[in-house]
Amino acid sequence: MADPQPITVVLVDDHQMFRAGVRAELCRAAEAAGTPVEIVGEAEDTERAVEVVTATRPRVVLLDVHLPGGGGVEVLARTASALPETRFLALSVSDAAEDVIAVIRAGARGYVTKSISGTGLAEAVCRVAGGDAFFSPRLAGFVLDAFSGGGAAARDEELDRLTPREREVLRYIARGYAYKEVARELVISVKTVETHVSSVLRKLQLSNRRELTRWASDRRLA
Known part of the structure; x- marks a missing residue:
């Protein structure tokens, strides 16, 4: 055979x-x-x-x-x-x-x-x-x-505003990582992390890290 x-x-x-x-x-x-x-x-x-x-x-x-x-x-x-x-x-x-x-x-x-x-x-x-x-x-x-037509699909419009790198930063922040820890995990500078977080907050129309964490947790991103 x-x-x-x-x-x-x-x-x-x-x-x-x-x-x-x-x-x-x-x-x-x-x-x-x-x-x-x-x-x-x-x-x-x-x-x-x-x-x-x-x-x-x-x-x-x-x-x-x-x-x-x-x-x-x-x-x-x-x-x-x-x-x-x-x-x-x-x-x-x-x-x-x-x-x-x-x-x-x-x-x-x-x-x-x-x-x-x-x-x-x-x-x-x-x-x-x-x-x-x-x-x-x-x-x-x-x-x-x-x-x-339910669950995460209904939220794609919001998620699609974020770049892949912004999503990565978002997940780490939502898990409680400090900016220095995110920078180490992604091999980028702390300043770059801060820039990504600011961009995410602006795109999602959120005010602070606490709101960002709640937003991510609601969508099972953390």
Whole structure:
């Protein structure tokens, strides 16, 4: 009996060490499950992702949500419609509702967080390659809310005012991080954090950090 054709995959993430770990774990787990995977390309930012995905036309793209140059939604916007046979699976550290909803609306077939095991990721890739949708369990509710017209979907207009970096800063502030701690986590200056917070307050028409925290908590962003 002939060996099964491997599922071709492109890895898109801005951390080289993380890509290396995913490549090793995914290939090992997929081989053990009898559904081999072949990594045909990698990219670390939006522009490179568009180039690699377009050139290789993989079966599955493992796509980080937050990337330099525009992010996962931008990659989807520039490639998904032209590559109907390619499936996009978001793989992100973020489990925020607005991130999940944004990439699914843009055309991704699933969303898993970076806490997933190698075996779980191999299953997700196989399922998405076969045309199914796949979500980490707690994220499925966000998608149901979005496409039933309730929950987070009704708040997209407000969230869409914020840039991806502003959303990241917002989540840290809502979790109680000090400006210095946010700066350290995002590898930016304290002054830049202050600028982002001021911009978020202005866009959302909020007065102070307390109102911002309440706003984020109401939307399950913290």
